Amino acid sequence: MSNISDLGIAGxxxxxxxxxxxxxxxxxTFIGRVSAAKPLNAFLVETPDHALxxxxxxxxxxxxxxxxGKMVGVPIGMKDLFCTEGVETTAASxxxxxxxxxxxxxxxxxxxxxxxxxxxxxxxxxxxxxxxxETSAFGNVISPWRRNDGGNTxxxxxxxxxxxxxxxxxxxxxxxxxxxxxxSIRQPAAFVGITGxxxxxxxxxxxxxxxxxxxLDQAGPMAQDVRDCAIMLEAMAGFDPKDxxxxxxxxxxxxxxxxxxxxxxxxxxxxxxxxxNMPAEIDALWEQGIAWLKDAGATIVDVSLPxxxxxxxxxxxxxxxxxxxxxxxxxGVRYGSRDLPDGAGLQDMYAATRExxxxxxxxxxxxxxxxxxxxxxxxxxxxxxxxxxxxxxxxFEKAWNSCDLLLTPTAPSAAFGxxxxxxxxxxxxxxxxxTVPSSLAGLPAMSVPTGLDGQGLPLGLQIIGKAxxxxxxxxxxxxxxxxxxxxxxxxxxx
Amino acid sequence: xxxxxxxxxxxxxxxxVVIGLEVHAQVTSNAKLFSGASTEFGAEPNTQVxxxxxxxxxxxxxxxxxxxxxxxxxxxxxxxxxxxxSRFDRKNYFYADLPQGYQISQLYHPIVGEGEVQISLDxxxxxxxxxxxxxxxxxxxxxxxxxxHDQHPTMSYVDLNRCGVALMEIVxxxxxxxxxxxxxxxxKLRSILRxxxxxxxxxxxxxxxxxxxxxxxxxxEELGIRTETKNVNSVRFVQxxxxxxxxxxxxxxxxxxxxxxxxxxxxxxxxxxxxMRSKEDAHDYRYFPDPDLLPLELEDDFIFDCKASLPELxxxxxxxxxxxxxxxxxxxxxxxxxHETALWFEKLLDTSNExxxxxxxxxxxxxxxxxxxLNKMGLTITESPVTPEQAAELLGLVADxxxxxxxxxxxxxxxLETGDGAAKxxxxxxxxxxxxxxxxxxVIAEVMQANADKVEExxxxxDKLFGFFxxxxxxxxxxxxxxxVVNELLKKTLDN
Numbered sequence: 001m002s003n004i005s006d007l008g009i010a011g012x013x014x015x016x017x018x019x020x021x022x023x024x025x026x027x028x029t030f031i032g033r034v035s036a037a038k039p040l041n042a043f044l045v046e047t048p049d050h051a052l053x054x055x056x057x058x059x060x061x062x063x064x065x066x067x068x069g070k071m072v073g074v075p076i077g078m079k080d081l082f083c084t085e086g087v088e089t090t091a092a093s094x095x096x097x098x099x100x101x102x103x104x105x106x107x108x109x110x111x112x113x114x115x116x117x118x119x120x121x122x123x124x125x126x127x128x129x130x131x132x133x134e135t136s137a138f139g140n141v142i143s144p145w146r147r148n149d150g151g152n153t154x155x156x157x158x159x160x161x162x163x164x165x166x167x168x169x170x171x172x173x174x175x176x177x178x179x180x181x182x183x184s185i186r187q188p189a190a191f192v193g194i195t196g197x198x199x200x201x202x203x204x205x206x207x208x209x210x211x212x213x214x215x216l217d218q219a220g221p222m223a224q225d226v227r228d229c230a231i232m233l234e235a236m237a238g239f240d241p242k243d244x245x246x247x248x249x250x251x252x253x254x255x256x257x258x259x260x261x262x263x264x265x266x267x268x269x270x271x272x273x274x275x276x277n278m279p280a281e282i283d284a285l286w287e288q289g290i291a292w293l294k295d296a297g298a299t300i301v302d303v304s305l306p307x308x309x310x311x312x313x314x315x316x317x318x319x320x321x322x323x324x325x326x327x328x329x330x331x332g333v334r335y336g337s338r339d340l341p342d343g344a345g346l347q348d349m350y351a352a353t354r355e356x357x358x359x360x361x362x363x364x365x366x367x368x369x370x371x372x373x374x375x376x377x378x379x380x381x382x383x384x385x386x387x388x389x390x391x392x393x394x395x396f397e398k399a400w401n402s403c404d405l406l407l408t409p410t411a412p413s414a415a416f417g418x419x420x421x422x423x424x425x426x427x428x429x430x431x432x433x434x435t436v437p438s439s440l441a442g443l444p445a446m447s448v449p450t451g452l453d454g455q456g457l458p459l460g461l462q463i464i465g466k467a468x469x470x471x472x473x474x475x476x477x478x479x480x481x482x483x484x485x486x487x488x489x490x491x492x493x494x
Numbered sequence: 495x496x497x498x499x500x501x502x503x504x505x506x507x508x509x510x511v512v513i514g515l516e517v518h519a520q521v522t523s524n525a526k527l528f529s530g531a532s533t534e535f536g537a538e539p540n541t542q543v544x545x546x547x548x549x550x551x552x553x554x555x556x557x558x559x560x561x562x563x564x565x566x567x568x569x570x571x572x573x574x575x576x577x578x579x580s581r582f583d584r585k586n587y588f589y590a591d592l593p594q595g596y597q598i599s600q601l602y603h604p605i606v607g608e609g610e611v612q613i614s615l616d617x618x619x620x621x622x623x624x625x626x627x628x629x630x631x632x633x634x635x636x637x638x639x640x641x642x643h644d645q646h647p648t649m650s651y652v653d654l655n656r657c658g659v660a661l662m663e664i665v666x667x668x669x670x671x672x673x674x675x676x677x678x679x680x681x682k683l684r685s686i687l688r689x690x691x692x693x694x695x696x697x698x699x700x701x702x703x704x705x706x707x708x709x710x711x712x713x714x715e716e717l718g719i720r721t722e723t724k725n726v727n728s729v730r731f732v733q734x735x736x737x738x739x740x741x742x743x744x745x746x747x748x749x750x751x752x753x754x755x756x757x758x759x760x761x762x763x764x765x766x767x768x769x770m771r772s773k774e775d776a777h778d779y780r781y782f783p784d785p786d787l788l789p790l791e792l793e794d795d796f797i798f799d800c801k802a803s804l805p806e807l808x809x810x811x812x813x814x815x816x817x818x819x820x821x822x823x824x825x826x827x828x829x830x831x832x833h834e835t836a837l838w839f840e841k842l843l844d845t846s847n848e849x850x851x852x853x854x855x856x857x858x859x860x861x862x863x864x865x866x867x868l869n870k871m872g873l874t875i876t877e878s879p880v881t882p883e884q885a886a887e888l889l890g891l892v893a894d895x896x897x898x899x900x901x902x903x904x905x906x907x908x909x910l911e912t913g914d915g916a917a918k919x920x921x922x923x924x925x926x927x928x929x930x931x932x933x934x935x936x937v938i939a940e941v942m943q944a945n946a947d948k949v950e951e952x953x954x955x956x957d958k959l960f961g962f963f964x965x966x967x968x969x970x971x972x973x974x975x976x977x978x979v980v981n982e983l984l985k986k987t988l989d990n
Contacts, residue, residue, distance in 0.1 A: 083550075089551070099551070101552075102545075207553070210552050211786075245786065321782060324780075325595065325596050329549040331588060333593070373780035382782060
């Protein structure tokens with residue numbers, strides 16, 4: 001038997017039901033991993049008691065021969081964007097410091113109902129705005145990965161779900177929740193060599209998840225492999241009457257229908273995703289991915305998504321516009337931090353609170369969003385961006401006439417060093433160039449780790465599917481996974 | 495209606511006033527527009543606040559279907575276009591009574607489009623002086639909370655009970671030209687809302703309030719620049735605002751000044767309006783579609799059901815009372831102005847197999863006797879101590895000749911005091927009218943005998959004495975004789 005800490009969701013499930021170990025042993029193992037991982041700064045709050053309590057419940061259920069939940073006995077990491085009852089939740093922002101929700105987000109509640117325990121709340125980019133984890137108010141997460149140059153440059157785990165990526169790749173948690181607005185699950189998954197899945201918009205309830213950009217935000221699993229992602233998404237997803245944009249559809253049994261035989265499937269290769277200055281290694285990996293999918297029985301077709309180049313600018317109008325309004329509630333009146341200078345009036349309190357509480361990237365996006373919605377600019381920016389969004393969705397619709405799935409790289413580069421892009425927001429925004437279009441269209445997409453670059457850092461490929469067709473995304477991901485045989489993991493230096 | 499004659503007499507001649515109203519009506523619903531919190535008036539501060547209303551992180555709005563239904567019913571009641579596709583937009587601004595930092599409203603695609611409200615300036619004969627006031631739109635939106643500045647020496651408190659309560663904003667065209675028309679419009683709108691049951695119309699409690707847009711111009715000229723006076727909460731104040739604003743604007747213009755497009759506040763104590771903020775300081779609300787909410791798409795069946803659920807509305811009812819029940823224009827107008835009054839009247843009619851026969855006398859009795867009594871006691875029709883069934887019993891006794899109209903007034907007073915039924919009172923107090931000709935003839939004979947001289951005078955041509963004999967006969971019978979029979983018999987006996 002392998003080490004418990006190397007196991008993922010399915011491995012833990014099989015070990016528990018096979019009597020190889022108890023849920024308590026699993027929880028204790030990972031709690032130990034968590035406390036040893038402080039140098040990574042991945043956790044904002046540790047909740048060992050929660051994990052242990054869930055484990056004890058799991059052990060009892062197993063002993064009693066009860067029907068077990070999909071996540072029984074699996075201790076997970078929880079991105080700090082999910083409100084957790086009685087556990088401080090800040091979205092890694094100073095403005096929510098000290099905020100302890102009296103309610104449980106639907107996604108975390110679903111996971112707990114399925115038997116999962118929680119190891120702690122995971123660090124992230126502040127309000128999920130960032131691609132490197134450097135916008136956290138509580139210090140950046142450091143990736144468990146190091147370049148193979150013998151140096152010890154700290155690398156970015158990607159973002160915004162950087163804490164989630166770090167703990168899964170560092171075998172500190174068997175799985176973690178993520179959220180994806182423009183690539184926040186897929187890009188960090190690619191950076192650290194794990195699997196990350198963003199479902200169709202509306203599959204997972206947004207209730208109790210701190211909003212960044214409501215029309216784009218989707219929760220999803222980050223785990224070691226495709227099967228684990230399928231199991232975990234089944235537990236997370238489902239209709240929620242408390243979220244008007246939640247899909248009123250049953251949750252399929254994706255795990256049971258996993259099938260890597262792609263005979264009869266057509267995979268589209270969008271030519272617009274061949275961008276300038278993309279590392280040759282990523283190009284080569286993409287070609288390799290095409291070969292693997294052919295090997296799995298799929299037919300490869302070239303497709304065009306002509307409006308792709310407008311996706312990033314449209315995204316950086318729509319997402320900040322929604323964020324500027326969503327973040328208006330953080331005003332120092334009812335919860336979180338408040339800055340009340342002597343003799344201050346209401347407006348002064350707002351200004352002081354928000355000046356002190358929000359980080360620079362959050363302020364930048366609030367200002368962009370406020371600008372694009374303001375009188376005289378609304379049509380030129382916001383309305384125009386919405387039109388682009390429609391065109392991008394139509395691009396995908398047309399592509400589905402000739403293919404079932406798309407294969408692209410997940411990110412235009414491997415992980416970069418912390419601080420390398422921090423001063424150049426535009427360079428940072430380019431990280432999302434391959435993930436943003438499917439977010440704008442609300443489509444399911446996943447990143448699968450498929451190789452290492454010359455520096456020994458992971459690279460991922462992305463599968464994009466039709467709305468609600470998570471199954472075929474999982475299946476194609478599995479076909480890649482089986483052929484890539486990606487087993488690399490970071491060496492423990494922390 | 496003839497052209498409005500309301501004019502401001504200025505130094506440079508006559509000025510015309512142009513008025514448009516935005517009425518905010520609180521939707522009758524147990525729960526708020528986007529949360530399950532209660533909407534009951536008068537609860538302790540912050541006891542009716544859900545996580546959504548307090549804008550806790552991650553909270554999402556879910557539309558309350560009942561509020562949507564009420565808005566659609568209201569639209570149908572003013573013959574308005576119902577928009578099968580509408581959408582919610584966010585109106586962004588910071589204020590302590592607005593936890594989300596935005597109000598969810600409908601700017602771009604309101605749920606109800608063009609309609610109209612028929613008003614009248616003549617209560618006695620509404621049809622003769624009617625005028626249609628155009629409605630531009632009705633949209634639904636969230637109310638804000640309430641700030642309390644008198645609870646702490648240096649801080650303000652916030653009560654979020656009202657925050658998130660559903661409002662309908664009913665926007666009129668600038669079709670009104672006098673304070674009286676504006677008053678009639680608000681009253682009529684209130685009446686319709688109460689008939690529909692979509693708003694209780696309670697202006698004192700703030701369930702209905704108006705933003706009053708006023709401009710002035712020389713007759714026939716282009717529209718002038720308008721001001722908007724916010725949150726006016728009675729018909730009288732609406733009229734005062736218009737009078738004050740129109741005069742103020744004329745004064746400004748005639749002294750060479752310009753009207754500034756601005757938001758103003760009304761001070762009911764001084765009867766004045768004063769500037770709140772000018773257009774230059776106006777907020778940029780950065781409206782955009784609320785990404786937390788899907789567009790509202792209404793099915794035909796839903797609209798059909800809304801239509802089917804509407805009661806008979808005041809204008810239809812008034813026409814029916816006049817044309818089918820044969821009521822006077824005045825009675826028809828008075829009895830239909832308030833839904834409760836009409837319902838009371840109809841309950842009374844329901845006691846009869848032939849309602850048309852008793853309608854007129856019942857209407858007359860209600861508008862004179864009942865309203866007079868309620869007025870004196872300071873009660874509304876729903877608080878009337880006498881039920882429609884009891885009233886029917888009383889009117890029935892008059893109709894079948896058991897008591898006279900005069901005795902009926904007496905009986906009604908006793909009914910109000912004791913709550914007893916009319917028949918019981920008549921029986922116990924012996925107020926039954928005497929219609930037996932034998933008994934009356936006997937008394938007449940006695941009266942004539944006792945007043946032989948007067949009989950001579952009458953027969954000699956002094957017709958006026960007839961009333962004297964009636965009075966004497968009635969007096970002798972303690973007022974219980976059937977006056978009609980007394981009249982007939984006296985005439986027969988005296989004229990012989």
